Amino acid sequence: xxxxMHILICGGAECKESNSVELRDLFKSEIxxxxxGDDIQTALTGCFGLCALGPHVLIYPxxxxxxxxxxEDVREIVEQHIAKGKPVDRLxxxxxxxxxxxxxxxxxTFFAKQTRIALRNCGVINPLDVNEYIARHGYEALGxxxxxxxxxxxxxxxLDSGLRGRxxxxxxxxxxxxxxxxxxxxKKYVICxxxxxxxxxxxxxxxxxxxxxxxxxxMTINGYAIGADTGYIYIRAEYPLAVQRLxxxxxxxxxxxxxxxxxxxxxxxxxxxLRLGAGAFVCGxxxxxxxxxxxxxxxxxxxxxxxxxxxxxxxxTNVNNVETYANIPVVYLKGADWFKSIGTEKSSGTKVxxxxxxxANTGLLEVPMGTTxxxxxxxxxxxxxxxxxxxxxxxxxxxxxxxxxxSLDTPIxxxxxxxxxxxxxxxxxxxxxxxxxxxDVARFYLEFTVEESCxxxxxxxxxxxxxxxxxxxxxxxxGTMEDLDVLESLGKMIKDxxxxxxxxxxxxxxxxxxxxxxxxxxxxxxxKVCPAGVCSNLTKYVVLDNCIGCTKCARNCPxxxxxxxxxxxxxxxxxxxxxxxxxxxACPVNAISTKPESWGAM
Amino acid sequence: xxxxxxILSKYPKEQEYLxxxxxxxxxxxxxxxxxxEDVASISKYLGVPESQVCSVISxxxxxxxxxxxxxxxxxxxxxxCFVNDSTSIxxxxxxxxxxxxxxxxxxxxxxxEITECLGRCNEAPAMRVNNLVYVSLTPAKVEKxxxxxxxxxx
Numbered sequence: 001x002x003x004x005m006h007i008l009i010c011g012g013a014e015c016k017e018s019n020s021v022e023l024r025d026l027f028k029s030e031i032x033x034x035x036x037g038d039d040i041q042t043a044l045t046g047c048f049g050l051c052a053l054g055p056h057v058l059i060y061p062x063x064x065x066x067x068x069x070x071x072e073d074v075r076e077i078v079e080q081h082i083a084k085g086k087p088v089d090r091l092x093x094x095x096x097x098x099x100x101x102x103x104x105x106x107x108x109t110f111f112a113k114q115t116r117i118a119l120r121n122c123g124v125i126n127p128l129d130v131n132e133y134i135a136r137h138g139y140e141a142l143g144x145x146x147x148x149x150x151x152x153x154x155x156x157x158x159l160d161s162g163l164r165g166r167x168x169x170x171x172x173x174x175x176x177x178x179x180x181x182x183x184x185x186x187k188k189y190v191i192c193x194x195x196x197x198x199x200x201x202x203x204x205x206x207x208x209x210x211x212x213x214x215x216x217x218x219m220t221i222n223g224y225a226i227g228a229d230t231g232y233i234y235i236r237a238e239y240p241l242a243v244q245r246l247x248x249x250x251x252x253x254x255x256x257x258x259x260x261x262x263x264x265x266x267x268x269x270x271x272x273x274l275r276l277g278a279g280a281f282v283c284g285x286x287x288x289x290x291x292x293x294x295x296x297x298x299x300x301x302x303x304x305x306x307x308x309x310x311x312x313x314x315x316x317t318n319v320n321n322v323e324t325y326a327n328i329p330v331v332y333l334k335g336a337d338w339f340k341s342i343g344t345e346k347s348s349g350t351k352v353x354x355x356x357x358x359x360a361n362t363g364l365l366e367v368p369m370g371t372t373x374x375x376x377x378x379x380x381x382x383x384x385x386x387x388x389x390x391x392x393x394x395x396x397x398x399x400x401x402x403x404x405x406x407s408l409d410t411p412i413x414x415x416x417x418x419x420x421x422x423x424x425x426x427x428x429x430x431x432x433x434x435x436x437x438x439x440d441v442a443r444f445y446l447e448f449t450v451e452e453s454c455x456x457x458x459x460x461x462x463x464x465x466x467x468x469x470x471x472x473x474x475x476x477x478x479g480t481m482e483d484l485d486v487l488e489s490l491g492k493m494i495k496d497x498x499x500x501x502x503x504x505x506x507x508x509x510x511x512x513x514x515x516x517x518x519x520x521x522x523x524x525x526x527x528k529v530c531p532a533g534v535c536s537n538l539t540k541y542v543v544l545d546n547c548i549g550c551t552k553c554a555r556n557c558p559x560x561x562x563x564x565x566x567x568x569x570x571x572x573x574x575x576x577x578x579x580x581x582x583x584x585x586a587c588p589v590n591a592i593s594t595k596p597e598s599w600g601a602m
Numbered sequence: 603x604x605x606x607x608x609i610l611s612k613y614p615k616e617q618e619y620l621x622x623x624x625x626x627x628x629x630x631x632x633x634x635x636x637x638x639e640d641v642a643s644i645s646k647y648l649g650v651p652e653s654q655v656c657s658v659i660s661x662x663x664x665x666x667x668x669x670x671x672x673x674x675x676x677x678x679x680x681x682x683c684f685v686n687d688s689t690s691i692x693x694x695x696x697x698x699x700x701x702x703x704x705x706x707x708x709x710x711x712x713x714x715e716i717t718e719c720l721g722r723c724n725e726a727p728a729m730r731v732n733n734l735v736y737v738s739l740t741p742a743k744v745e746k747x748x749x750x751x752x753x754x755x756x
Contacts (some may be wrong), residue, residue, distance in 0.1 A: 050621045060626060196721060197718060197719055198717065198719065199680030199681050199682060199719040200680070200681060200682045200719070200724070201719075201723070202721040202722065202723055205721045235723075237625055237664055237719055238664075238721065239721060239728070240733050260704070275621075275622065276621065276622060276625055278621050278624070278625055278662035278663070278664040278665055279662050279663035279664035279717075279718075280661060280663065281718060292621065293618060294617065294618050295616075295617035295618045295619065295620035295621055295650075295658065296617075296658065297657055297661040298656055298661065298662070299661075313618075329669075354723060354724065354725055355724075356682045356723045356726070357681075357682060357685055357687070361722050362724040362725075364724075387616075394681070397681075428656070428682075428723070430681060430682060430685070430723075433684075436685065441675065441681065444680075444681050444684060445681065448681075451718070452718065454661075454726050585690075
């Protein structure tokens with residue numbers, strides 16, 4: 001029986017915590033109460049994107065999108081929309097900018113500008129039901145590959161598609177498969193790298209929570225292409241919901257014969273097991289990941305030999321990341337030429353970005369390669385909130401660098417980002433405005449690498465520590481001009497001599513901010529001023545003229561450095577001030593500033 | 603409480619299951635740690651030297667040989683959370699729990715830790731308490747969470 005209506009409730013982790021399960025149950029009971037028929041389906045789906053405005057409810061066939069739905073709104077939606085076909089105006093999703101209300105999901109700029117391949121099913125199907133995946137052409141690609149193609153042809157399609165690894169490096173997936181297929185061995189392995197750890201990136205989690213079968217299907221195709229019968233998914237223990245949904249999906253796939261022996265009567269056997277990561281960022285590096293699956297400390301080793309020759313348990317192994325796999329079934333369904341027609345010449349297809357930081361629409365988006373940063377930030381992302389100026393976007397997390405306003409119109413692809421001194425990385429994109437200090441940001445990323453360096457090779461273990469020492473000095477106001485040169489030469493040396501990708505890219509945030517924001521470094525070193533008003537030793541707290549004299553700041557100051565009468569402007573005694581920022585947090589009218597331009601007002 | 607032997611018997615005697623065993627056992631234990639006696643039993647079962655087991659535990663940040671509180675609180679301190687003021691969340695926890703990073707409260711109820719990205723950047727700041735992640739935190743929200751957890755004990 002066909003369902004007349006579908007009510008999809010975002011069951012992504014964010015919305016789930018704001019009670020999407022209760023929402024679903026309430027929809028069900030309301031529909032029963034009004035006796036509206038059993039051809040109305042309710043389901044929890046994967047993440048819709050636009051997480052800041054959740055929880056979302058999407059109603060088919062009209063594709064009406066409601067946002068910020070509360071339990072008490074359910075009755076109204078059911079009585080008005082479901083029973084009488086009248087959408088509930090006040091709950092319709094509103095645009096961030098013009099507050100225009102949108103009836104239809106595809107009308108939104110946020111969705112209209114996107115091309116969703118990897119995220120095609122996220123927020124559209126119920127991830128807990130394999131039949132919904134199958135209804136959206138799920139496992140058709142696997143059937144086509146196993147019944148009509150040879151392993152060689154399967155590898156050839158991947159080569160022709162030009163798909164490049166979405167986990168960071170951008171190595172052509174087809175070539176990886178070809179190397180592994182050419183290795184002769186009695187046993188081979190396929191590994192899905194789901195050890196997503198880049199600060200700011202969460203697309204792999206979204207795919208695994210919203211569309212787990214796409215990854216299982218792609219891994220099975222991968223196994224057939226290279227001659228492997230066993231696959232592992234290495235996933236962070238920090239993603240409990242994704243682990244749970246994967247376990248369920250593997251069970252369903254086994255029951256239907258999409259995993260196990262003699263899949264589609266082709267004589268091909270394939271099984272997938274889960275392995276949990278125990279909290280080490282470096283395990284995202286493929287040789288470290290392999291060591292971790294073997295039950296060892298997750299430390300990388302020298303390459304060659306590459307995993308395609310000598311990988312897991314010494315056997316040829318192919319490692320791809322979650323987003324790469326999520327693209328693969330579609331490549332086989334629609335063909336390599338179709339895939340190549342999307343994106344740019346050297347980077348085909350789309351890329352998922354996790355947009356965060358100072359941006360109106362935070363969340364996941366998927367755009368064709370070659371889309372410009374301006375389109376991503378201003379059109380899809382809705383621009384910078386509070387009328388602030390765009391300063392930079394950090395891509396590639398702790399391995400990447402920043403892109404400045406001058407490069408807003410550069411088409412984003414693997415090679416252009418490297419040319420700009422950044423990298424695609426896994427696709428985290430953090431937008432900064434004038435309130436962010438670039439030296440502080442670089443220091444933050446470096447703190448991450450120092451913490452996560454496995455300690456095996458000296459340049460990474462010692463070098464990043466020394467760079468961090470220098471940055472700490474600069475932020476405290478004790479830096480010298482010589483320090484800037486040392487940062488640069490040390491950074492280049494670490495890049496050249498580290499063992500694995502973690503060390504080779506660790507200096508990028510520092511080198512790229514040094515290149516684009518050298519003036520800001522110099523202000524810290526020469527003028528002993530932090531222009532963004534972030535580094536506490538290099539800033540002054542000043543009361544502005546819009547002070548209303550409410551005395552809140554004086555009452556909150558832990559050292560009694562603020563004086564002033566009720567309803568009169570207050571003053572901060574800078575000799576007593578310890579720059580804790582308590583006054584700034586307490587002020588109801590934003591009358592306390594740390595910006596150098598306000599210092600004259602003292 | 604689940605006995606270590608029950609967990610061990612589920613796994614083949616291969617080193618590749620070491621991390622799985624450690625994670626599962628540690629999660630099942632009230633104070634979330636692997637004792638030296640546990641190390642000895644696991645080492646004997648898998649046929650892996652004790653030194654090797656200890657070396658694996660010390661490498662991974664989720665594994666510990668030190669007893670922890672009933673609730674392990676991990677505050678994300680990466681850039682997306684940081685720019686959304688995760689510092690105020692951490693400071694609030696330090697204030698109400700009266701412990702610092704890596705320490706456990708005297709009543710063995712809470713352990714406070716700073717962790718790397720929890721993948722919840724779009725709803726920063728975030729923190730994890732055992733297997734549950736809390737997002738879009740404010741100092742007031744944190745206070746309520748802690749009070750609720752304290753209440754649960756009674």
